[in-house]
Amino acid sequence: MADNDWKKRLGVVFSTNPDFKYEEEKTEEPQTLEPSKQRLTVSIDRKCRGGKQVTLVSGFVGSEDDLAELGRTLKVKCGVGGSAKNGEITIQGDFRDRVTALLNEMGYKAKRGN
Numbered sequence: 001m002a003d004n005d006w007k008k009r010l011g012v013v014f015s016t017n018p019d020f021k022y023e024e025e026k027t028e029e030p031q032t033l034e035p036s037k038q039r040l041t042v043s044i045d046r047k048c049r050g051g052k053q054v055t056l057v058s059g060f061v062g063s064e065d066d067l068a069e070l071g072r073t074l075k076v077k078c079g080v081g082g083s084a085k086n087g088e089i090t091i092q093g094d095f096r097d098r099v100t101a102l103l104n105e106m107g108y109k110a111k112r113g114n
Helices: 064-078 096-106
Strands: 039-045 054-058 082-085 088-092 109-112
Touching: 039 096, 054 096, 064 082, 064 088, 064 096, 096 109
Parallel strands: 039 109
Antiparallel strands: 039 054, 054 088, 082 088
């Protein structure tokens, strides 16, 4: 039954060939660069958030697991919530200076954006 998972094949046209096997395209996650080679930008954003401010950390190159771990560390150090997805870390509130200092302490090349 696991071979016939229809959610993975939503965009596939029906085939009348009884021997047809659907093969997924496997995308490789990029290798996580070491912190000294990462160039991160810390900025603030208010768009589409109901006027609330969030701190965005962008420019991370690496796997989603490493991004989530870095996001978790920053959220704990700032004591606020947030998320880490699509190569960006979102932290609730204006913590640009604190996040930039934390990233520099961890060995990342971080600069403050707008």
